Amino acid sequence: IPQPHPENLTPIDRSHMQVSDEEAIEIVGMNKWFGQFHVLRDIDLTVYRGERIVICGPSGSGKSTLIRCINALEEHQKGKIVVDGTELSSNLRNIDTIRSEVGMVFQHFNLFPHLTILENCTLAPIWVRKTPKKEAEETAMHFLTKVKIPEQAHKYPGQLSGGQQQRVAIARSLCMRPKIMLFDEPTSALDPEMIKEVLDTMIELAEEGMTMLVVTHEMGFARQVANRVIFMDQGQIVEQNEPEAFFGNPQNERTKLFLSQIL
Ligand code: ADP
Ligand code: MG
Secondary structure, eight states: OOOOOGGOOOOOOOOOOOSSSSSEEEEEEEEETTEEEEEEEEEEEEETTTEEEEOOTTTSHHHHHHHHHHSSSSSEEEEEEEEEEEESSSSSSHHHHHHHHHEEEEETHHHHHHHHHHHHHHHHHHHHSSHHHHHHHHHHHHHHTTTGGGTTTSOOOGGSHHHHHHHHHHHHTTOOOOEEEEETTTTEEEEOOOOOOOOHHHHHHHHTTTTEEEEEEEEHHHHHSEOOOOOOEEEEEEEEEHHHHHHSOOOOOHHHHHHHOOO
């Protein structure tokens, strides 16, 4: 796993990145099973507006499942998840509300290959939000400019590099004006030279105050951007702390073992 050092990432002034005392996400006693397999155990997690949380842990520890539950891509069986004041239940209207407020970026970009970059960015705003096409295109160009690839708007995903495609995926999410952004290993499928451009885009979002949950092995990013690092193992949140304490003085044996293997 490539480990860009914090000094290689674009420096940021963390003093602007305020965390409010308003809850963006509240998870209480949440459990999830895949059939007989108990994948998430007694998850309690409150995320405040403006927080940048990095989630790490071994493969199979439940990181993806946790963030997929927050976006209602997976159903949980016990406990509650409240996103921006709306409780996630089987109520479909609630699920639509939450999906439109929570953006998600995956490891494998998940762009529509047969649509142009611009069409990828306007599809949901036009069809889900009923935004007029012209306005949706203006918004798309705004966010494509923000991720520094407006000139790619009329190309197809296959014509772009992995780093560019991932920045399109971020722009596409932003076009829905989400209040919260979830990232699931957004740089894991990228060649090393493209990791920085995606992390820099995420750093800019963080600086603008976006509430972010990021599953990543990029510990340089965690140190620099996160206000809280969460370690998961075997479906549980084992340890969480500010980055300095988390990396400098981990408490749990499983955290120590994990960090010794990746740092
Ligand atoms: P991580 O993202 O930390 O690698 P995941 O959340 O993807 O972990 O998976 C946690 C565990 O749940 C793994 O053991 C995985 O095999 C299992 N799992 C994930 N998705 C499913 C599924 N749809 N059905 C059954 N088991 C699953
Ligand atoms: Mg995963």
